[in-house]
Amino acid sequence: MGMAHVSFDHGGIGPAYSYGEAWWREYEPDGRTALLLHFGPPVKSGREELAVKLEAARNEESLLEEAEAGVGKDGGLAGLLPAGPTDSGAPPDESAMPPGVVADYSPARRHLKLPEGMKIVPDGRFGSALLCSGAGALMTVVSDPRFVECWFMADRYPDRASCIFSLENDEIRLLLRPDGRLELKLGRPHGIPDPEKTPPAVAEILMKKSADIVSPQAVPTGTWTHVAVWNKPHPMPGGGEPFDARLTVNGSDAAWYLSERYNRYPFMAWRQTKFVLGNSAKSDQGFCGRIDEVRISSTVRALYERPPMPWRDDRAERKLLFDPPYFRGRGPVxxxxxxxxxxxxxxxxxxxxxxxxxxxxxxxxxxxxxxxxxxxxxxxxxxxxxxxxxxxxxxxxxxxxxxxxxxxxxxxxxxxxxxxxxxxxxxxxxxxxxxxxxxxxxxxxxxxxxxxxxxxxxxxxxxxxxxxxxxxxxxxxxxxxxxxxxxxxxxxxxxxxxxxxxxxxxxxxxxxxxxxxxxxxxxxxxxxxxxxxxxxxxxxxxxxxxWMGPLEPIRLCDASFVFKYSLQKLEFSALPLLPEGVAPGKVSVSMKDGDGKLIAGPFSAESGGGRVHFTVSEGKPIKEGSYRFEYEIRDVQGSVAKSTHAGLPWLRYLRQQLGEGAHFWPFDGWDVPDGRSLIAEVYPSLWRAAWPNEERTA
Known part of the structure; x- marks a missing residue:
């Protein structure tokens, strides 16, 4: 017995390569991490804790089985196998650190002392966070910073611009403005145009160009926001790459400035520089709020996009629809x-x-x-x-x-x-x-x-x-x-x-x-x-x-028309899409103008379940105006299958909503009790001949 499949895959044997990173999760250090501050031990997710518990339970079961079999876990090879590698990259033990000291989880393993005006508090984005009062600044020296990111939250907007972090003695500052927008402030906004490559007249024009890097929208207060500052590389044949200062908010580029080619400004290209957190290097733009998960990388990191999902039903409160008239057949099993x-x-x-x-x-x-x-x-x-x-x-x-x-x-x-x-x-x-x-x-x-x-x-x-x-x-x-x-x-x-x-x-x-x-x-x-x-x-x-919101009833016919102007030929086609088990018998169509006056038809044709085509008009000029097609699909028994399919679920809905307030005649009895609404099936054909037809179609 064979296995039918597209192509069974083991993921391919190759490197752990991907085109992005999940910026919304707590980071783990790697060889490209120059600084990583959690402001407390990393938080284990529920999945990680469950995996540890299951591994311990399985190991215990394995030991019991081996003990019963009289074989040790090493299979009797103790002393013959080389010892396994030691874990030289163990994370810092923050429990052994004195109060007021922050651990760096990057390979540098720094210990940073908190200044006055800053302290560790719970309720961070991940575990604990750094609370900044606007006074003091956390400083350190980092090597080769190419990508700087962190989470921050402010309870209110500042009265004047405050600095979330700074690099190279305020050459780069990430500011939260009084209007709630973020600004990437550069010491030299236009950089340093190369005078040998950029004529003075061109340089003058460039210097007049706006170089503001400001997010278009205000960040919300009382909410954690992820922000990153980096230089997007633009390799150029023969050198002369421009700098592209990027401000990324919650995984999406919010603002940027792309310089001209042959600009000598070393944006995010310092071998070593001072990094200041929670204030400017001059300590005159203190930030008030919380900061968490600060990471500086020696490489440019690509972040996954994470589009918002306003339709997400977190509390599972929205009513789900599985049955007709929203679907043609019965619901799930x-x-x-x-x-x-x-x-x-x-x-x-x-x-x-x-x-x-x-x-x-x-x-x-x-x-x-x-x-x-x-x-x-x-x-x-x-x-x-x-x-x-x-x-x-x-x-x-x-x-x-x-x-x-x-x-x-x-x-x-x-x-x-x-x-x-x-x-x-x-x-x-x-x-x-x-x-x-x-x-x-x-x-x-x-x-x-x-x-x-x-x-x-x-x-x-x-x-x-x-x-x-x-x-x-x-x-x-x-x-x-x-x-x-x-x-x-x-x-x-x-x-x-x-x-x-x-x-x-x-x-x-x-x-x-x-x-x-x-x-x-x-x-x-x-x-x-x-x-x-x-x-x-x-x-x-x-x-x-x-899963995304309200549904419209599903269509029961795919209808379309084509007008061939050179032939003055108007064609109409209809494909019945009836419920499972209902076979279409006849399709009829008529064409009317905007006032409801009959222009052509009605035309009828038998349907074998496929698309039915009609030539509504040919060789006769059709005046410009508004027209509409009216079509009907009947099943093989002659009943209007489309109307029946659409109506039955609504009758069930009325029964569920009205309960005893509705009387379905004659199923609820031949006599209708007082005070109830009557619902009965009526055939107009029994009486339609008793009155003039006028504009009626049935």
Whole structure:
């Protein structure tokens, strides 16, 4: 029995390469870190604490098994194996430091004494923070600063510009202005034009050019804001690169100044310089507020974009819509929101994950709705039972966001990995012959190509909506990302795979690829939903919009018209998109002007389920004006399928909202009690002949 898939991938064997960094997380030092201040011990996440507990429990189980077998953990090779490497890069022990001293977690391992007017306080962006009163300044000397970043929060805007940090004796200052905007203030805003390369007249024009680097919007008070100052490199053939002073706020470039070529200003290019935090070098622009997670790097760091998500439903309060009229078919057979442990929100099942008695709280993070889980190989891969699903037809929907990788992780420089897809979920089914669980197909994400024109961003800054669809026609199983089709899951082969009950889906990335933090690849997952039918392409897009806000009822017909001016020919076409199990029988259309007067038609044609075409007008000039098409689709029994499909869910809604206040005749009884609203089906054709037709169409 074979495994059908796009292309199973172990992430590629290669370096831990990525095109960005997650600026919203607490940093870890690396060889490019010149200064790193946490203002307290690094904070362990719930996932990290859970991973440590599980490792300890598993080690204890392993020791017990080895003790019972009479074999030590070293397999009897003690004294024969060389000792492992010692950890020479152990982090500072802040518990042993005197009060008022801050530890530098960079390889320099500095100890910085806090001046008067500054102190460590709780409730930082990560753990503790530095509280600045406007007096004093924290100073040190750093080497080769190319990228300076930190988090800050002010409870109010200053009366005059205050300095968050300064470099090179105030040659560079990051200021918070009274209007709440940030300003990157340079000692020489225009730099130093090279007189041999820049004529005096040109230099004079350049000096009159505005060189202000000010964020367009005010930063909010009482909220943590990430800010970075850096020089964006612009390599030039033959040298003479300009400087590009960048002010980046919350991962996005907010303001910048790009100099002319051959400017000799050494912006962010000093071998050694003085760094001042919480004030200017002159101590005359003290900052009042909190500062956390200060990092200076000897390299330019690329930061992931993290677009805002105003539609995120943190409290899971928005009503979710799964059924008609918002979709053409019935809703899902199961759903797990990740909010209530391993238990399914819909469907009698639970996810399986051996947590050694611990809860899923350590896995939780903020999702698109309520909580999401972090899938960490160190903890284990959860298995989600696919209750009520079959190999012949179905759909799987979920949201995903990478943690420590992107769609370029594992690339060698200027070359792709061995496989161009990254397996994130495997679907298993029971073999009918022997009952074994066999991998049936997998969901694998496409990875970036060098110099490609477009891509689905798969990185820690964005949530991606993923839907796998199979069955329901001759089309191959499909993978959709953010409502758009991206390749196929691969066809299912073998006689036993044509009608198999699916067992479970295993989520996680296994293999040899390493994330940007040196750990196995992890991702966040939220809102796993299973359907026992294939979603149509527009239903996939509707499913993504469901999580973002109010939904409009899904369309039940794709109608369009074409006017060929040279032939004076007007054509109309309609493709019925009726609910599952409803076959279109006849399509009719008429054309009216803006006043409702009939211009052409009505025309009728039988529909076999495909697109129906009509020639509404040909050879006759059509006056300029407003026109409208009125069309109707009837099923094979002659009823108006479109109207019925749209109306039935609203009748159910009325029943739920009104309760006993509504009487559905005759189902609630032939006699209608007093004080109730009557809802009954009426056939106008029984009486329409008794009155003049006038403008009625029925």
């Amino acid at each position: 199961f759903r797990i929101s990740m909010d209530d442990g391993l238990k399914y929100d819909l469907g009698d099942a639970e996810a399986s994950l051996d947590l050694k008695g611990h809860t899923t709280d350590g896995l939780k993070t903020l999702g698109v709705r309520g909580s999401a889980w972090i899938i960490d190989p160190a903890i284990g891969f959860p298995r989600f039972p696919l209750v009520g699903m079959n190999s012949r037809r179905g759909s799987l929907e979920f949201w995903l966001r990478p943690v420590n990788w992107d769609d370029m992780t594992g690339y060698w420089h200027h070359s792709p990995p061995r496989n161009l897809n990254l397996s994130i979920m495997r679907v298993y089914a029971g073999n009918k012959r022997d009952g074994r669980q066999v991998p049936l197909f997998e969901i694998a994400l496409p990875r970036a190509f060098n110099l490609e024109r477009e891509r689905i961003p798969l990185d820690p800054g964005r949530w991606t909506h993923v839907v796998a669809v199979w069955g329901g026609g001759t089309d191959k199983p499909a993978l959709y990302l953010n409502g758009r089709r991206y390749g196929s899951l691969g066809g299912q082969s073998g006689p036993d795979e044509q009608d198999m009950d699916l067992s479970y889906a295993e989520a996680g990335i296994a293999g040899e690829a390493i994330g940007s933090d040196g750990r196995p690849l992890m991702f966040e997952i939220d809102e796993l939903v299973g359907y026992d039918r294939p979603l149509a392409e527009d239903e996939v897009l509707q499913a993504m919009k469901r």
